[in-house]
Amino acid sequence: MSSLRHKAATPYLFLLPALAVRGVVYVYSMGRVVYLTMTRDTTFVGPDFIGLDNYATVLSSGQFWICVANSFAYLLVTPVLIAVSLGAALLVDSGLRGANTLRLPLFIPVVTPTIVAAVAWRLVFAEDEGLVNSGLRALGFDGIRWLTERPWTLVTAMTVTLWKGFGFYMMVFVAGLLAVPRELREAAMIDGASRLGVFRLVVLPAIWPSIILVFLISSISALKVFDELFVTVKGVPIEHQTIVPLVYEYAFGRGNFGIASAMGIVLFVIILAFSMVHLRLARKGEQEAAR
Amino acid sequence: MDRRGFIAAAGGFVALPLIGGTLLSMGGCDISGTKPSRPLQLWTLALAPFEAFILEQIAKFEAANPGARVEWTDVPFDAIDRKLLASAAAGRAPDVVNMSDRTFARFVSMGAMVDLLPLVGQEARATFLPGALRIGEIDGKLLAVPWYLTTQTVLANTAMLAAGNITLKTLPRTWAGLLAIAPEFHKATGDYLFSIPLGYESDLPMMFLAEGLVPLREELDGSGKPRLRSDLDRPAIAEYLTKWVDCFRADGLPRESVTEGNAHQSRMYQERRLAVINIGPNFLKRISDVAPGVFAETAVEPPIVGALGRSHISVMVLAVTRQTTNALLAAKLAMHMASAEAQLEICRRGVVLPSVISALDDPMFQMPDPRVLSDQAAEVKRRIHTGQAVTSRALRDGTAFTASLECWPDLRRAFEDGFKKVLLDGRPLAKMLKETSAEWDRIVATSNGDMSAIPRPEPLRGAGAMGTVGAGEANR
Numbered sequence: 001m002s003s004l005r006h007k008a009a010t011p012y013l014f015l016l017p018a019l020a021v022r023g024v025v026y027v028y029s030m031g032r033v034v035y036l037t038m039t040r041d042t043t044f045v046g047p048d049f050i051g052l053d054n055y056a057t058v059l060s061s062g063q064f065w066i067c068v069a070n071s072f073a074y075l076l077v078t079p080v081l082i083a084v085s086l087g088a089a090l091l092v093d094s095g096l097r098g099a100n101t102l103r104l105p106l107f108i109p110v111v112t113p114t115i116v117a118a119v120a121w122r123l124v125f126a127e128d129e130g131l132v133n134s135g136l137r138a139l140g141f142d143g144i145r146w147l148t149e150r151p152w153t154l155v156t157a158m159t160v161t162l163w164k165g166f167g168f169y170m171m172v173f174v175a176g177l178l179a180v181p182r183e184l185r186e187a188a189m190i191d192g193a194s195r196l197g198v199f200r201l202v203v204l205p206a207i208w209p210s211i212i213l214v215f216l217i218s219s220i221s222a223l224k225v226f227d228e229l230f231v232t233v234k235g236v237p238i239e240h241q242t243i244v245p246l247v248y249e250y251a252f253g254r255g256n257f258g259i260a261s262a263m264g265i266v267l268f269v270i271i272l273a274f275s276m277v278h279l280r281l282a283r284k285g286e287q288e289a290a291r
Numbered sequence: 292m293d294r295r296g297f298i299a300a301a302g303g304f305v306a307l308p309l310i311g312g313t314l315l316s317m318g319g320c321d322i323s324g325t326k327p328s329r330p331l332q333l334w335t336l337a338l339a340p341f342e343a344f345i346l347e348q349i350a351k352f353e354a355a356n357p358g359a360r361v362e363w364t365d366v367p368f369d370a371i372d373r374k375l376l377a378s379a380a381a382g383r384a385p386d387v388v389n390m391s392d393r394t395f396a397r398f399v400s401m402g403a404m405v406d407l408l409p410l411v412g413q414e415a416r417a418t419f420l421p422g423a424l425r426i427g428e429i430d431g432k433l434l435a436v437p438w439y440l441t442t443q444t445v446l447a448n449t450a451m452l453a454a455g456n457i458t459l460k461t462l463p464r465t466w467a468g469l470l471a472i473a474p475e476f477h478k479a480t481g482d483y484l485f486s487i488p489l490g491y492e493s494d495l496p497m498m499f500l501a502e503g504l505v506p507l508r509e510e511l512d513g514s515g516k517p518r519l520r521s522d523l524d525r526p527a528i529a530e531y532l533t534k535w536v537d538c539f540r541a542d543g544l545p546r547e548s549v550t551e552g553n554a555h556q557s558r559m560y561q562e563r564r565l566a567v568i569n570i571g572p573n574f575l576k577r578i579s580d581v582a583p584g585v586f587a588e589t590a591v592e593p594p595i596v597g598a599l600g601r602s603h604i605s606v607m608v609l610a611v612t613r614q615t616t617n618a619l620l621a622a623k624l625a626m627h628m629a630s631a632e633a634q635l636e637i638c639r640r641g642v643v644l645p646s647v648i649s650a651l652d653d654p655m656f657q658m659p660d661p662r663v664l665s666d667q668a669a670e671v672k673r674r675i676h677t678g679q680a681v682t683s684r685a686l687r688d689g690t691a692f693t694a695s696l697e698c699w700p701d702l703r704r705a706f707e708d709g710f711k712k713v714l715l716d717g718r719p720l721a722k723m724l725k726e727t728s729a730e731w732d733r734i735v736a737t738s739n740g741d742m743s744a745i746p747r748p749e750p751l752r753g754a755g756a757m758g759t760v761g762a763g764e765a766n767r
Contacts, residue, residue, distance in 0.1 A: 043376060043379045043380055043401055043403070044379055044384070044398075044401050044402050044403040044612070044613050044614065045401070045402045045613075127546060128545075128564075145546070147546075147550065148546050148549065148550055148715050149715060150716070233550070234491075234550070235490065235491035235549070235550030235551055235552065236549075236550050236711070236715065237708065237711045237712050237715065237716065238708070239712075240715075251376075252372060252373045252376060253372075253704075254701075254704070255372075255376050255397065255398075255401055257376075257380065
């Protein structure tokens with residue numbers, strides 16, 4: 001009996017070190033952030049407990065809600081990201097000659113540091129002499145204020161997110177596609193299904209969990225976007241940006257960790273709610289498809 | 292391993308990081324009085340190239356104060372705010388920190404600095420240039436001592452000016468004069484005549500003061516006590532800002548001036564997209580290294596000034612933070628680094644100026660003989676020396692146009708936020724001034740300070756025409 005209990009406890013003992021580190025890193029940090037949300041400018045002077053005032057300030061701030069709205073607008077990058085990465089995965093998995101060798105070049109953006117990518121894209125979108133505007137002008141159009149005018153500031157950052165992210169999601173889809181039995185596709189084709197039909201009726205349901213996963217991860221990343229905006233459009237009014245740059249501005253621009261932490265907690269709640277709703281809908285969709 | 296041994300090992304593995312983490316975090320606790328041998332932490336701002344100088348000064352300080360030890364960290368210019376905030380949040384702020392006047396004002400508003408007057412005595416004040424010392428004097432306290440100073444000089448690309456039919460003689464020497472011809476210059480050449488940071492890191496609040504347009508006024512409150520009020524929306528300021536907005540909208544100023552802060556000026560000058568910049572003379576060295584062609588076309592001229600005729604002095608200060616465990620020794624270190632001897636030494640090694648009155652008579656700050664040197668390396672040195680001499684002359688009449696108000700950074704930020712929207716989003720200027728003025732009233736209502744904190748020097752004789760050195764003199 002005692003030996004059985006010992007055996008049951010063993011895995012948990014192995015997990016303990018990791019859980020302890022995680023506890024310190026996550027639980028303590030989270031607790032500290034929650035505490036900061038209830039204080040005012042404590043950096044040098046010491047704690048000044050103000051209850052829930054910071055939350056009231058954040059929730060009544062027009063600037064905060066504009067940035068939240070921008071964060072949700074930024075979610076528009078997600079369907080494009082899924083379409084592009086799924087398209088790239090289908091190409092790589094198509095069996096066409098040389099298609100497999102595309103994996104490496106398509107994956108390069110993923111391993112490129114975001115800062116480097118954003119700086120490069122900043123040059124591409126430069127308003128006076130950038131590649132895009134030079135091209136537009138050569139075609140007889142006016143240049144676009146990619147780096148300074150709303151909503152183009154968001155579009156510029158979204159382009160960097162798209163370019164930087166699609167390679168990773170492509171690999172997720174490729175893994176999903178490899179798990180689809182070739183016999184199923186062949187059987188469908190023998191039964192007279194077109195290529196589109198095979199994709200719609202065989203491949204898509206099989207990789208649906210991958211699509212859900214990519215949608216969820218890329219949506220959460222989009223809501224938390226920072227690097228791309230920080231490098232490409234830093235300096236534009238904060239109302240042109242999303243919620244995390246606003247948090248950064250309050251924490252490190254104004255030194256107001258209380259407000260910044262309160263914004264962080266509200267953002268956490270928003271992302272949690274978004275993810276739960278999304279997962280529930282996805283599960284429902286999956287169940288209906290199974291029926 | 293038996294069961295007990297296994298549990299002990301697992302327990303130890305779990306406990307070790309926790310105990311280690313706790314001990315590490317205790318390192319940031321205030322242990323004043325218990326460990327006098329704890330080294331003083333000195334942070335400098337972007338002084339890595341002066342490593343030898345800093346180490347020499349630290350060695351001298353340690354020799355003069357037996358038992359004292361100093362650990363030096365150099366922090367990049369862009370990172371100081373973030374790094375200082377993060378270290379303070381962890382209870383590990385440095386004892387002595389070097390920062391710019393702008394950054395300093397911000398940390399003062401957080402109550403980050405120790406009053407140095409009781410530690411260094413009143414007599415220490417007399418050694419510094421009053422215009423520089425004023426930055427650290429807030430509400431009757433001395434919250435920092437001035438260290439080295441930088442003021443600006445004009446670098447003008449003569450070839451670009453010629454393309455726009457402008458010579459060094461006809462180049463306007465005031466901001467108003469430049470604004471008047473900038474759109475025309477852009478139309479003629481496709482390049483920009485000049486630029487300053489207008490939105491992000493805006494220079495305009497400082498320039499109000501340089502133009503003699505004080506954006507605050509004093510008013511008696513209900514109890515008869517004088518209180519600061521915003522005067523930002525008065526017609527003279529609106530008129531002044533309208534000139535900038537009109538020039539920007541007529542493409543006389545680059546859009547980078549709104550979003551990129553100070554960095555855009557040097558970058559665009561190197562790229563031959565900007566003909567004139569008002570910048571520290573040390574920038575000449577960088578141009579000679581990265582853009583020798585542009586360097587060859589560059590002339591060094593006296594700084595552009597506002598209506599008062601006085602150029603702006605940027606003051607680097609040394610302050611002691613509240614988290615120090617040895618305020619007296621830290622204040623001694625700050626005074627040691629800011630001593631006349633140390634300041635002359637750093638001026639010798641870099642293109643900066645001293646904040647100690649006695650040091651300005653050193654031959655280093657006299658104009659060089661243009662006939663002596665001729666090869667390229669010597670020419671770089673000669674021009675840098677010229678820049679240093681030009682700026683040291685401007686220094687005697689210059690003023691740090693930064694208000695010694697705790698809330699000054701908040702006022703600047705509110706202005707920047709509003710003015711960016713005027714320039715980029717087309718918000719009407721009058722509406723922005725009204726809204727920002729109300730915001731300023733809200734900010735000053737919760738802050739201390741009076742009009743004595745705002746630099747309001749008399750205009751120089753003949754102001755509006757040029758600075759303290761005749762145009763063209765520097766290039767002879």
